[in-house]
Amino acid sequence: MFKFAGIEEDFRAIMEIKHHSKWFNVQSVPQCYTFSPEERPGKAPIPICKKIPVIDLGKSLVSSSEKMETIKQLLQAGQQFGFFQVINHGIPENVVTQTMSTFKEFFNMADEQKINVPASKGWIYTGSEDEVKNGVHLWRDNIKHPCHPLEKCMQSWPEKPASYREVVGTYAAEIRKLSLTILELICLGLGIESGYFDEISQVQLLSANNYPACPDPSLTLGILKHLDPSLITIIYQGNVSGLQVLVDGQWICVGALPNAFVVNIGNQLEIISNGKLRSAEHRAVTNSREARTSIAIFINPAPNCIVEPAKVLLNEYNPPLYKSILYRDFINASKAFGIHTDAIQNEA
Numbered sequence: 001m002f003k004f005a006g007i008e009e010d011f012r013a014i015m016e017i018k019h020h021s022k023w024f025n026v027q028s029v030p031q032c033y034t035f036s037p038e039e040r041p042g043k044a045p046i047p048i049c050k051k052i053p054v055i056d057l058g059k060s061l062v063s064s065s066e067k068m069e070t071i072k073q074l075l076q077a078g079q080q081f082g083f084f085q086v087i088n089h090g091i092p093e094n095v096v097t098q099t100m101s102t103f104k105e106f107f108n109m110a111d112e113q114k115i116n117v118p119a120s121k122g123w124i125y126t127g128s129e130d131e132v133k134n135g136v137h138l139w140r141d142n143i144k145h146p147c148h149p150l151e152k153c154m155q156s157w158p159e160k161p162a163s164y165r166e167v168v169g170t171y172a173a174e175i176r177k178l179s180l181t182i183l184e185l186i187c188l189g190l191g192i193e194s195g196y197f198d199e200i201s202q203v204q205l206l207s208a209n210n211y212p213a214c215p216d217p218s219l220t221l222g223i224l225k226h227l228d229p230s231l232i233t234i235i236y237q238g239n240v241s242g243l244q245v246l247v248d249g250q251w252i253c254v255g256a257l258p259n260a261f262v263v264n265i266g267n268q269l270e271i272i273s274n275g276k277l278r279s280a281e282h283r284a285v286t287n288s289r290e291a292r293t294s295i296a297i298f299i300n301p302a303p304n305c306i307v308e309p310a311k312v313l314l315n316e317y318n319p320p321l322y323k324s325i326l327y328r329d330f331i332n333a334s335k336a337f338g339i340h341t342d343a344i345q346n347e348a
């Protein structure tokens with residue numbers, strides 16, 4: 001009995017260290033996670049905004065007049081908020097729930113299984129300890145990797161959890177179909193020739209986030225205010241809200257609706273629409289009650305695509321408001337993917 005008492009104690013001590021070694025297991029927000037008063041969310045409550053349109057995509061299949069109505073709603077939402085939600089989108093609920101469970105399982109794995117060498121692996125895991133913006137750590141862990149074409153990238157995805165490749169592959173394929181449907185409806189609404197986006201939307205990048213519960217959400221952020229460098233981004237946030245959008249200088253919160261996807265206009269679609277659709281600044285905040293998982297899929301142009309206002313939208317009264325730019329140059333100049341910008345472009 002005496003012989004093992006010490007060992008047991010050591011074991012307990014090791015378990016304690018392991019338990020506390022999770023960066024978010026703290027009683028208060030450490031200084032290195034505290035954003036400046038200008039950047040932090042603060043204590044003022046930001047209620048869920050009921051005005052962000054929830055668009056029933058199923059209706060667009062019913063008749064051509066319903067389709068025209070859906071297109072009108074998409075364009076209005078893209079102009080006014082740069083954000084909308086879609087329901088009745090045709091993606092089976094079990095595909096979405098399995099994908100969320102797989103990511104939760106992934107983020108719960110021990111760090112040794114997640115840390116990797118991005119250049120050789122084809123996926124990038126960034127734990128909060130390694131992610132610093134404006135000198136402050138983000139309150140999130142993140143994984144990024146390309147997800148189209150599947151046959152090219154899937155074999156380089158994480159091997160654990162065992163279901164990762166199959167489940168996330170199915171999800172990515174469903175999101176691809178949905179994003180092409182939305183882009184085609186927007187295309188029709190803008191009066192651009194059908195199929196314009198098929199060619200220009202060949203890169204698809206997945207970015208999943210884990211935002212643990214936080215002892216003081218007023219001080220820190222999951223993601224700082226930013227614009228997406230995509231055509232569109234499709235986000236699933238489950239039933240925990242935390243996404244906020246800046247509309248007319250005010251932060252508003254996007255409600256978490258069951259089985260709905262949040263869609264936002266990225267700055268490449270703003271350019272192509274010559275400013276008719278807007279890309280709105282947004283951020284992710286934390287909460288003190290529960291962890292939040294979100295899955296964002298960016299639909300992007302290929303690095304060698306020239307992005308410019310669509311020619312049919314331009315005339316003497318509507319001059320181009322944006323210069324033509326090679327997507328690679330845009331990404332390199334904006335450093336939209338931070339230190340991983342090169343790795344992500346090479347892998348795409």
Ligand SMILES: O=C(O)CCC(=O)C(=O)O
Pocket residue numbers: 207209223228235237242243282283284294296
């Ligand atoms: O977690 C979210 O809801 C926001 C994700 C996001 O804005 C991004 O990944 O660019």
Ligand SMILES: [Fe+2]
Pocket residue numbers: 226227228233282
């Ligand atoms: Fe974003």
